[in-house]
Amino acid sequence: MKLDLQDIEARFRRHDVRLTRQRAAIYAALVETTSHPSADDLYRIVTRQQPMMSRNTVYYTLSVLRNAGLVREVNVGHDMARYDGNVSMHHHLICLGCGQIMDVMDEELNRLHLSSGQARGFDVLGHRVEFHGYCVSCQQVHRNVSPRRR
Amino acid sequence: MKLDLQDIEARFRRHDVRLTRQRAAIYAALVETTSHPSADDLYRIVTRQQPMMSRNTVYYTLSVLRNAGLVREVNVGHDMARYDGNVSMHHHLICLGCGQIMDVMDEELNRLHLSSGQARGFDVLGHRVEFHGYCVSCQQVHRNVSPRRR
DNA sequence: TGCTATGTAGGAATCATTCCTGTCTAGCGA
DNA sequence: TCGCTAGACAGGAATGATTCCTACATAGCA
Ligand SMILES: [Mn+2]
Ligand SMILES: [Mn+2]
Ligand SMILES: [Zn+2]
Ligand SMILES: [Zn+2]
Numbered sequence: 137m138k139l140d141l142q143d144i145e146a147r148f149r150r151h152d153v154r155l156t157r158q159r160a161a162i163y164a165a166l167v168e169t170t171s172h173p174s175a176d177d178l179y180r181i182v183t184r185q186q187p188m189m190s191r192n193t194v195y196y197t198l199s200v201l202r203n204a205g206l207v208r209e210v211n212v213g214h215d216m217a218r219y220d221g222n223v224s225m226h227h228h229l230i231c232l233g234c235g236q237i238m239d240v241m242d243e244e245l246n247r248l249h250l251s252s253g254q255a256r257g258f259d260v261l262g263h264r265v266e267f268h269g270y271c272v273s274c275q276q277v278h279r280n281v282s283p284r285r286r
Numbered sequence: 287m288k289l290d291l292q293d294i295e296a297r298f299r300r301h302d303v304r305l306t307r308q309r310a311a312i313y314a315a316l317v318e319t320t321s322h323p324s325a326d327d328l329y330r331i332v333t334r335q336q337p338m339m340s341r342n343t344v345y346y347t348l349s350v351l352r353n354a355g356l357v358r359e360v361n362v363g364h365d366m367a368r369y370d371g372n373v374s375m376h377h378h379l380i381c382l383g384c385g386q387i388m389d390v391m392d393e394e395l396n397r398l399h400l401s402s403g404q405a406r407g408f409d410v411l412g413h414r415v416e417f418h419g420y421c422v423s424c425q426q427v428h429r430n431v432s433p434r435r436r
Numbered sequence: 437t438g439c440t441a442t443g444t445a446g447g448a449a450t451c452a453t454t455c456c457t458g459t460c461t462a463g464c465g466a
Numbered sequence: 467t468c469g470c471t472a473g474a475c476a477g478g479a480a481t482g483a484t485t486c487c488t489a490c491a492t493a494g495c496a
Contacts, residue, residue: 154443156444158443159443189445191484192485192486197443211364213359213361214364217364229400229406229410232411245398254379254392255419258422262419263416264418267400267413268412269408269411271406271408304474306462338475338476339476340475340477341453342455342475343474343476345453346454346475347474364483
């Protein structure tokens with residue numbers, strides 16, 4: 137989704153996040169893609185516009201945005217953290233070959249819950265569903281290529 | 287589950303895993319607990335019996351057992367990897383306060399699938415469901431304690 | 437416009453995990 | 467039973483994503 141500075145400013149204000157050039161660029165890049173980039177992917181993207189930006193600022197900004205609820209972290213095994221600018225409830229479909237992450241929007245999955253017998257007294261706040269497999273272009277080489285670490 | 291050396295030997299043979307003192311100890315420790323220990327937890331446990339064992343051997347053995355399908359890796363955010371000696375299909379309930387991981391056995395969850403429209407051509411091989419919340423003993427401090435990184 | 441709490445850049449530190457290398461040994465065949 | 471050899475082990479070094487530290491800069495408010 138394309139966001140202009142107005143939208144970003146409004147969202148940041150609503151979530152009590154101070155607006156800086158760096159943060160706006162990082163957040164915009166994240167919301168405009170559906171590729172669930174890593175911190176380093178984002179660093180590469182935003183330094184095209186702002187070459188002086190520190191990799192550290194990307195990490196710090198992502199933690200600020202995450203705490204504010206504007207961004208989510210998506211973890212795939214022990215690869216580096218991936219980030220998601222879409223904070224509406226949804227799940228993911230992950231390719232074991234190339235690591236791409238696709239969104240899955242499904243109301244049934246969103247409504248999953250645990251019976252009280254299974255919850256063992258936990259106060260359950262949320263859940264996450266991941267589907268694993270091989271994308272179309274990875275299916276041919278499926279057996280030849282060593283899958284990413286899980 | 288308690289395993290004797292006979293059982294371990296049989297399983298290793300069936301999965302083409304060479305039997306060593308170190309591997310038997312690591313695998314036994316993992317199957318005998320339901321706590322989903324980290325590599326370092328296992329290192330601490332097995333070095334009580336075999337003080338000369340290298341931390342490296344624990345990592346290497348876990349990767350061998352994982353590739354053989356005798357062990358699974360369970361990842362919680364970016365904390366260190368946790369391991370599961372129970373390879374039957376099941377899911378997990380994770381405490382955001384103390385990090386404990388409990389098993390969830392539920393046939394309905396095991397049968398989840400994606401409609402072909404959602405699968406986008408993926409060859410879907412499996413899925414994983416995690417429930418997140420606070421365990422009984424963490425519920426009191428819920429608001430006071432900063433949750434583990436997710 | 438000036439103040440101050442916060443953010444940024446850049447470098448150093450961390451630490452779980454992986455890599456390397458020189459012994460050692462499980463498992464097999466003679 | 468004995469030796470051979472592919473594969474496993476110990477220990478230390480290296481890696482690399484992430485976090486920590488600190489001096490300088492600036493957003494946002496009075
Ligand atoms: Mn997503
Ligand atoms: Mn389990
Ligand atoms: Zn793929
Ligand atoms: Zn807990």
